[in-house]
Amino acid sequence: MIRILSLVLLLVSCTGMKAQEIMPGERWPDDKGVHVNAHGGGMLYADGTYYWFGEFKNDTTSVALDGVTCYSSCDLVHWKNEGIAMPVMPEESYSDIERGCILERPKVVYNKKTNKYIMWFHLELKGKGYAAARVGVAVSDKVTGPYRFVHSYRPCAGFWPENMPEKDRSLKVTPKDFAEWWTPEWSKAVEEGLFVRRDMEGGQMSRDMTIYVDDDGKAYHIYSSEENLTLQIAELTDDYQSHTGRYIRIFPGGHNEAPAIFKKDGTYFMITSGCTGWDPNEARLFSASSIWGPWTQHPNPCRGDDAALTFHSQSTFIFPVAGKKDAFIFMGDRWTPKHPSDARYIWLPIQFENGLPILKWMDKWSLDYFDTKTF
Numbered sequence: 001m002i003r004i005l006s007l008v009l010l011l012v013s014c015t016g017m018k019a020q021e022i023m024p025g026e027r028w029p030d031d032k033g034v035h036v037n038a039h040g041g042g043m044l045y046a047d048g049t050y051y052w053f054g055e056f057k058n059d060t061t062s063v064a065l066d067g068v069t070c071y072s073s074c075d076l077v078h079w080k081n082e083g084i085a086m087p088v089m090p091e092e093s094y095s096d097i098e099r100g101c102i103l104e105r106p107k108v109v110y111n112k113k114t115n116k117y118i119m120w121f122h123l124e125l126k127g128k129g130y131a132a133a134r135v136g137v138a139v140s141d142k143v144t145g146p147y148r149f150v151h152s153y154r155p156c157a158g159f160w161p162e163n164m165p166e167k168d169r170s171l172k173v174t175p176k177d178f179a180e181w182w183t184p185e186w187s188k189a190v191e192e193g194l195f196v197r198r199d200m201e202g203g204q205m206s207r208d209m210t211i212y213v214d215d216d217g218k219a220y221h222i223y224s225s226e227e228n229l230t231l232q233i234a235e236l237t238d239d240y241q242s243h244t245g246r247y248i249r250i251f252p253g254g255h256n257e258a259p260a261i262f263k264k265d266g267t268y269f270m271i272t273s274g275c276t277g278w279d280p281n282e283a284r285l286f287s288a289s290s291i292w293g294p295w296t297q298h299p300n301p302c303r304g305d306d307a308a309l310t311f312h313s314q315s316t317f318i319f320p321v322a323g324k325k326d327a328f329i330f331m332g333d334r335w336t337p338k339h340p341s342d343a344r345y346i347w348l349p350i351q352f353e354n355g356l357p358i359l360k361w362m363d364k365w366s367l368d369y370f371d372t373k374t375f
């Protein structure tokens with residue numbers, strides 16, 4: 001009965017009758033009445049449906065016990081639970097994605113050339129805390145999965161970042177030369193690629209991440225690297241399953257996490273957070289006219305109460321609303337590490353002020369907002 005009712009509701013909302021509103025920070029019941037469990041997520045629009053992928057979180061721990069979930073919706077308000085799109089592997093399977101690993105921030109993209117869906121995620125090997133700093137890849141022929149794990153690794157092994165000066169590539173200074181972090185000498189060394197050189201052979205560290213597919217079909221992996229000190233942007237191969245080795249570093253020593261990117265009128269905008277674990281901090285905003293930079297930093301994009309804490313959230317993804325011009329939605333997570341599955345979603349419409357994206361708190365809003373906006 002409940003199932004029939006929720007199906008009817010879904011149909012009603014998809015056929016144009018007024019849908020309910022998006023309520024940031026509230027519980028978001030799915031078609032079974034259970035709070036959506038898709039944290040650190042990303043969105044893919046395919047064949048008239050939005051697919052939301054995210055971390056399935058347990059009630060007591062943030063490690064991955066189940067895998068990556070998928071939900072579908074045609075109005076961004078009513079969500080159907082499509083189940084676990086990529087399950088973790090059983091304990092003692094010694095797989096990279098063994099149950100108990102840390103698997104965060106999954107993002108799925110569609111590859112037109114291979115007609116496959118590719119899932120990328122931040123992976124930490126079981127029992128090693130956040131030391132592995134790898135990226136993982138899984139593939140499926142069907143958007144909702146099951147996704148087959150392909151590989152995990154540290155990106156760009158053996159390649160220098162394109163924008164790292166020749167003179168810095170041969171410096172001899174190593175992290176062991178610094179008894180203390182955060183001194184002016186150490187910061188200078190970080191800027192000059194201290195950790196890039198250290199990780200040249202084994203690949204660059206890759207933690208918080210997103211994937212961006214550009215208008216020309218090229219895809220990029222944007223990730224917190226170099227001990228979370230520096231963001232790197234790396235090009236993916238045509239099948240979106242590995243790296244080409246072409247990459248740049250941006251804001252060395254800037255300590256950015258949680259990258260979320262979108263493009264409007266030829267300008268790339270990126271919102272990130274600082275690094276304070278599960279606690280919220282002030283969002284950062286960057287722009288560039290080429291993905292390869294130069295990137296410029298702007299002031300905090302948030303306005304009003306709690307702007308200094310990104311309304312108690314951390315960015316995870318930004319996506320365009322299908323069929324509406326200049327309509328982009330900011331997806332953030334309000335983490336609750338003591339009860340991870342209860343973490344809330346802070347979704348807000350992106351507004352623009354003097355050509356730059358800004359975010360303002362709204363208790364509730366609907367997609368109609370984009371039809372009435374004045375920017």
Ligand code: DGJ
Nearest residue numbers: 040104208257258277278
């Ligand atoms: C902040 C990151 O953005 C999250 O994805 C997660 O890795 C936490 N740190 C862990 O403390």
